[in-house]
Amino acid sequence: xxxxxxxxxxxxxxxxxxxxxxxxxxxxxxxxxxxxxxxxxxxxxxxxxxxxxxxxxxxxxxxxxxxxxxxxxxxxxxxxxxxxxxxxxxxxxxxxxxxxxxxxxxxxxxxxxxxxxxxxxxxxxxxxxxxxxxxxxxxxxxxxxxxxxxxxxxxxxxxxxxxxxxxxxxxxxxxxxxxxxxxxxxxxxxxxxxxxxxxxxxxxxxxxxxxxxxxxxxxxxxxxxxxxxxxxxxxxxxxxxxxxxxxxxxxxxxxxxxxxxxxxxxxxxxxxxxxxxxxxxxxx
Amino acid sequence: xxxxxxxxxxxxxxxxxxxxxxxxxxxxxxxxxxxxxxxxxxxxxxxxxxxxxxxxxxxxxxxxxxxxxxxxxxxxxxxxxxxxxxxxxxxxxxxxxxxxxxxxxxxxxxxxxxxxxxxxxxxxxxxxxxxxxxxxxxxxxxxxxxxxxxxxxxxxxxxxxxxxxxxxxxxxxxxxxxxxxxxxxxxxxxxxxxxxxxxxxxxxxxxxxxxxxxxxxxxxxxxxxxxxxxxxxxxxxxxxxxxxxxxxxxxxxxxxxxxxxxxxxxxxxxxxxxxxxxxxxxxxxxxxxxxxxxxxxxxxxxxxxxxxxxxxxxxxxxxxxxxxxxxxxxxxxxxxxxxxxxxxxxxxxxxxxxxxxxxxxxxxxxxxxxxxxxxxxxxxxxxxxxxxxxxxxxxxxxxxxxxxxxxxxxxxxxxxxxxxxxxxxxxxxxxxxxxxxxxxxxxxxxxxxxxxxxxxxxxxxxxxxxxxxxxxxxxxxxxxxxx
Numbered sequence: 224x225x226x227x228x229x230x231x232x233x234x235x236x237x238x239x240x241x242x243x244x245x246x247x248x249x250x251x252x253x254x255x256x257x258x259x260x261x262x263x264x265x266x267x268x269x270x271x272x273x274x275x276x277x278x279x280x281x282x283x284x285x286x287x288x289x290x291x292x293x294x295x296x297x298x299x300x301x302x303x304x305x306x307x308x309x310x311x312x313x314x315x316x317x318x319x320x321x322x323x324x325x326x327x328x329x330x331x332x333x334x335x336x337x338x339x340x341x342x343x344x345x346x347x348x349x350x351x352x353x354x355x356x357x358x359x360x361x362x363x364x365x366x367x368x369x370x371x372x373x374x375x376x377x378x379x380x381x382x383x384x385x386x387x388x389x390x391x392x393x394x395x396x397x398x399x400x401x402x403x404x405x406x407x408x409x410x411x412x413x414x415x416x417x418x419x420x421x422x423x424x425x426x427x428x429x430x431x432x433x434x435x436x437x438x439x440x441x442x443x444x445x446x447x448x449x450x451x452x453x454x455x456x457x458x459x460x461x462x463x464x465x466x467x468x469x470x471x472x473x474x475x476x477x478x479x480x481x482x483x484x485x486x487x488x489x490x491x492x493x494x495x496x497x498x499x500x501x502x503x504x505x506x507x
Numbered sequence: 508x509x510x511x512x513x514x515x516x517x518x519x520x521x522x523x524x525x526x527x528x529x530x531x532x533x534x535x536x537x538x539x540x541x542x543x544x545x546x547x548x549x550x551x552x553x554x555x556x557x558x559x560x561x562x563x564x565x566x567x568x569x570x571x572x573x574x575x576x577x578x579x580x581x582x583x584x585x586x587x588x589x590x591x592x593x594x595x596x597x598x599x600x601x602x603x604x605x606x607x608x609x610x611x612x613x614x615x616x617x618x619x620x621x622x623x624x625x626x627x628x629x630x631x632x633x634x635x636x637x638x639x640x641x642x643x644x645x646x647x648x649x650x651x652x653x654x655x656x657x658x659x660x661x662x663x664x665x666x667x668x669x670x671x672x673x674x675x676x677x678x679x680x681x682x683x684x685x686x687x688x689x690x691x692x693x694x695x696x697x698x699x700x701x702x703x704x705x706x707x708x709x710x711x712x713x714x715x716x717x718x719x720x721x722x723x724x725x726x727x728x729x730x731x732x733x734x735x736x737x738x739x740x741x742x743x744x745x746x747x748x749x750x751x752x753x754x755x756x757x758x759x760x761x762x763x764x765x766x767x768x769x770x771x772x773x774x775x776x777x778x779x780x781x782x783x784x785x786x787x788x789x790x791x792x793x794x795x796x797x798x799x800x801x802x803x804x805x806x807x808x809x810x811x812x813x814x815x816x817x818x819x820x821x822x823x824x825x826x827x828x829x830x831x832x833x834x835x836x837x838x839x840x841x842x843x844x845x846x847x848x849x850x851x852x853x854x855x856x857x858x859x860x861x862x863x864x865x866x867x868x869x870x871x872x873x874x875x876x877x878x879x880x881x882x883x884x885x886x887x888x889x890x891x892x893x894x895x896x897x898x899x900x901x902x903x904x905x906x907x908x909x910x911x912x913x914x915x916x917x918x919x920x921x922x923x924x925x926x927x928x929x930x931x932x933x934x935x936x937x938x939x940x941x942x943x944x945x946x947x948x949x950x951x952x953x954x955x956x957x958x959x960x961x962x963x964x965x966x967x968x969x970x971x972x973x974x975x976x977x978x979x980x981x982x983x984x985x986x987x988x989x990x
Contacts, residue, residue, distance in 0.1 A: 360878060362885045367808070388878055392855050393885035400892060 228259055228267075230274055232449040233417050238274075240264060240447075246341060251333035253385045258341045264447065266341055268309070270334070270380055274447050276309045281345060284411075286483040287443040287455060287491070289315035292374050292407045294473040294488055295464050297321060299373040303401065305361035305389060307378035308334035310346035316376075317348035318478055325354045326372075328365075330385055332358040362388040368401035375402060377410035382423040390423055392430045399434045399460075408458040412440060415498045416450035424454060428502055431458045439464055440502060441491040443482070454498070465489055511582045513785035516778040517575040521566050522558045522771055535561045535768075560771050569594065569769035570762050579778050583745060586785040587712050587731070588722040590751030593758065595730075595744040596773040597765050599706045600626035602730035602746035604633060605761040606702040609728065609753070610672035611636035613916070618663050619674040621909060621948070622652030624704060625976075627674060628915060628939060628951050633764070635916040638951075639667050640909055643679075644824035649815070649836050650865045653824035654678075654685020657693055664697050672700040677708050677721055677729075680861075681815065681868060682832030683825055684718040691724050703729040706744075709737035710831060713788025714796070718827040722747055728757075736831070736872055739780035743773040791873045796830045798880055799871045803833065805884050811840040811891055815866075831871060835887075838865040841896035847887075850894065855886040864967065907963065909948075910955035913988070918953030923986040925979070928964065931956045934987035939976040940964060948976075956987065 229239040240261045247258035247268075258268045265278030276284075289312055293299060300323045304312050308329040316322055327349075329335055335356065339346045348354065357364060361379070375398050380386035388394055389410075398408050408431070413424040432438045435458035445453045457464050470485045494502075532539055541548030541556035548556050560566060567574035576594060583592035595602045603626040611617050613635030619627060620643035631638055641663050644653040655675065664670055673694045678684040687703070694701045703721035705711065709731050711720035721729035729747040733739040748757055784791070803814040813836040819825050837844050844862030851857040859869045869883060912935045913921065923937035933956065940950045940960075949967070950960050964982060967974055977985050 360881050362878075362881045366885050366888050385878060388882050388885070391882060391885070393882060393889045396889035396893070397885055 228261070228269070230269070230272060230449075233419060236417075236449075238447075238449070240267070247337055249333060249337065251331050253331045256333060256337055258337060267447070268337065268341065271384060273381065275380070276311065276338075276342065276345065277447050278342070278344065280446050281309070281311050282481045283443050283445050284448075284453070285311035285315050285345075286480050287441070288312055288376055288378060288409055288411065290473075290478075290480060290483040291441060291455070291457065291464065291488060291491070292376070292409050293319055294470070294485070295459075295468055296373065296405065296407060296462055297469050297472045297476070299407075300324065301372045301374075301403075302326070303328070303365070303368070303372045303375045305365070305375070305377045305379060306330075306386070307376070309338045309342060310335070310349045312376055312378045313351070313354055314345060314348040317351045317353065319476065323353060325351075326357060326364075327354060328357045328359060328361045330358065330360050360388065362391070362394050362397070365394065365397045365401050368397075370400070370403055372402055373406055375406070375408045377408070379411060381413065381420075382427075390427045390430075392433070395427075395430050395434055402460065405461045406459065407462060408435065408456070410456040410458075412454035412456040414448060414450045414452055415454055415501055416452055420449065421501060425501060425504070428456065431456055434458070436460060437463055439492055440494060440498070442494060442498075443491065457492075465492060511585045513582065513586055513782060515582060516775070516782050517579045517582070518566075518771070518778040519775045521575045522560065522775055525560060525563075525565060526557050532560075534563065555772065558771055558775060561768070566771065569596070569774070570765070570767055571758070576774065579774075583777070583781045584747070584751075586781050587745065587747050588720070589729075589747035590749050591747070591754040591757075593746040593748075593761060594769070594774055594777050595746050595761075595765070596742060596769045598626075598742045599704075599730045599732040599744040600629070601761070601765050602744050603627055603704060604630045604764050605746055605757060606728045606730055607631065607636060607672075607674070608634050608763065609757050609760045610700045610702055615672075616667050616670040617672045617674055618660060618667075618670055618699075620652065620655045620676060621907075622679060623674060623676065623948075624706065625939065625941060625948065627704065628948055631915040632919045632952065633916075635914060636671075637914050638911060639663050639670060640911070642908060643676075646819070646825075649819075650838075651681050651683070651863075652679060653683050654826060655690065656823050657686055657689045658823075660690055661693050664693070664699065668697075670699060672702055674702045674704065675721075675726070677703045677705050677711070678718060678827075678829045678832075680707060681834045681866065682707070682829035683815075683819075684827040684829065685824060686822075686826040687719055687721065687724040687726065689826075691726050695725070700728070701726040705729045706732040707735060707829070707832075709733055709735060709784075710788070710792050710795070711829075713737075713784040714792025714831075715789055716796070716830070717792065718829060722749060725749060733777055733780050736870070737780045737784055738873060740773050740776040743777045743780075745777065792831060795871055795873060795875070798875060798877065799831050799833050801877070802869075802871065802880050802884060806833075806835060806887065809884075809888050809891055811895065812837060812887060813839065833869040833871050835867050835869075836865060837862075837867055838898055840891050840894075841898040842890075842894060844868075846894075847890060850890055851883075851886055855882075855889075857883055857886055859883075907949065907957070907959055909951065910957070911953055912955050913953035915952045918988060922989045924989055925984050925986050928961055928982060928985050931985045931987050932958050932961055934990075937986040937988050938978070940974065940982070940985070941976055953988075956985070 226242040267277035379389040382390035413420040538544040567576035607630035731745040815834040844867040848862030
């Protein structure tokens with residue numbers, strides 16, 4: 224008998240992983256949560272059937288969503304993380320001694336509970352005293368915060384379902400005001416390849432561009448996400464991700480990373496022509 | 508009398524039978540369950556289009572029902588606490604017209620608040636009834652029309668002892684209710700009928716802790732827009748009457764303007780929505796009230812926006828407030844509701860019900876969740892930050908007491924001439940003019956055009972309000988009665 228997990232990447236494309244064992248299945252107020260074990264990717268979990276995190280390739284996503292902004296401004300002290308219930312983003316942030324305070328806002332407590340049980344490697348820092356977890360809607364949380372954070376990381380699900388509000392103008396507008404003068408906003412930016420994702424990718428980019436004077440998009444290669452080609456958004460009021468890169472300071476921190484390095488930091492902002500084209504037409 | 512089973516949806520059951528029996532149709536509609544119009548079938552889906560059937564014996568006849576429609580109406584009547592409930596597929600407009608035509612003949616007087624819907628004014632043109640307008644009261648700060656005061660109604664009755672009916676909004680578009688029970692008591696004491704426009708009051712019949720419904724208040728007739736907050740398809744409504752003995756008389760009035768080809772999709776949606784609310788209404792509207800209360804509390808924290816709530820209640824013109832409505836006064840942040848509604852739609856992908864010169868109205872319904880409401884709250888917060896300006900210099904929406912020179916019907920049929928808007932001052936209007944939304948007439952046919960009215964039209968235009976009524980859609984000119 225073979226048990227396969229299959230995610231429909233588009234109506235015509237499927238991605239499958241041979242599953243050893245299903246470890247958990249549950250339904251929260253917001254979504255269905257499943258945890259599997261596989262030979263190829265180790266443990267992985269899905270929300271409403273969509274791949275979120277695998278033990279084997281999670282380092283790519285979490286390296287890129289954290290170290291890119293952190294190397295740009297090593298003085299970051301107060302961080303807001305939206306989503307990120309698997310704990311991986313918080314784990315990477317906690318490696319920086321300069322980070323003093325992390326607010327993590329995850330709408331679904333069950334995601335955190337399940338990850339704490341099944342993913343000790345990603346959730347390792349969730350009990351760090353600097354970390355404060357709020358179980359509420361990120362859009363609501365950020366609405367009342369003004370001039371509080373050096374960095375906001377939007378580690379959300381896709382914009383269909385509970386993550387929808389995190390791709391809207393009102394959300395980015397409220398993030399802008401929650402950030403300090405030299406604040407940075409980093410968001411997971413979907414994949415540029417498949418049509419269904421392109422629309423939300425372009426829209427998110429347009430919304431952010433309207434607000435922040437400095438906006439860039441960077442990329443990483445994540446084997447288990449649709450098309451394997453994933454984008455992140457970088458936005459700031461004052462800090463340019465390449466010109467203001469603090470390479471020496473970051474090197475001095477002596478952090479070991481499996482995916483991220485300073486060459487890649489510069490290189491990841493170099494985008495394929497078709498992606499540049501999509502972003503430059505992100506007006507509707 | 509045995510209680511009727513609210514679980515039954517007889518029209519839906521009859522439609523299913525017809526489809527399951529695979530009856531060959533040699534009648535209209537000509538698309539023959541979609542086979543004759545594949546484009547339409549693809550658009551609506553196989554399932555919807557197969558139910559678009561014509562009246563036939565097993566499906567009954569809307570104009571003179573004796574079978575499933577009549578029984579479905581009787582089940583609905585019981586759900587609403589009415590003597591009879593008519594299925595309406597011509598919009599609540601058809602129900603309002605039938606109410607006015609049932610209560611008034613040509614030359615009969617009817618008391619109405621000025622903030623009636625255009626359908627009520629149009630019903631006056633159809634019947635030739637004479638309007639006796641009562642100032643609904645204007646809230647000083649919010650600039651909106653309220654409910655009629657009982658004293659004003661009694662005075663209007665004493666001044667017009669031959670008046671036949673009182674027409675009441677329950678609630679207004681903004682969710683404001685007058686003292687309906689008190690009004691009914693006064694009117695009935697003088698032998699006058701009470702007709703209630705409950706376009707925005709469907710849920711009053713099904714939820715707990717909501718304002719009183721027309722039937723519970725013993726009013727004579729009510730027009731209920733099931734499609735607005737009750738979940739049926741757009742254009743479907745109920746006409747309710749208290750006295751079942753009037754059923755055939757009211758049906759004959761209704762049939763003067765109502766379609767003879769009632770859509771079974773609309774009828775079925777009424778049947779299903781009635782079942783849903785009769786069985787689940789209490790739970791549904793509790794949830795909606797809770798969600799709206801939460802939204803009001805959060806909006807209040809964003810300084811500058813003022814949500815309408817119980818604090819406005821004054822025991823008379825604001826006797827009660829619909830707790831499911833989210834009406835917000837926006838003028839303190841220097842923006843009209845029209846401007847905010849446009850910004851919400853164009854920049855935030857959020858559509859609200861309407862904005863007027865000083866307020867916005869968002870409809871929260873059974874279809875909403877806390878996450879969706881959060882988007883509206885987030886957007887309003889952001890809009891205030893980005894666009895708030897000094898409110899100085901903004902005009903308040905004033906109540907304009909109409910001066911009725913001719914009945915709407917006389918005016919409608921009197922020869923008219925077209926003049927420039929500013930030259931119309933001092934003339935009698937041949938047209939109805941209203942800022943839409945909220946669809947309350949600034950001026951109706953047969954009324955004297957004052958300087959105040961012209962200024963209000965200019966102002967509403969300058970604020971981007973959608974003005975309807977006049978033939979000249981730019982309202983540079985207006986038709987007035989020949990001298």
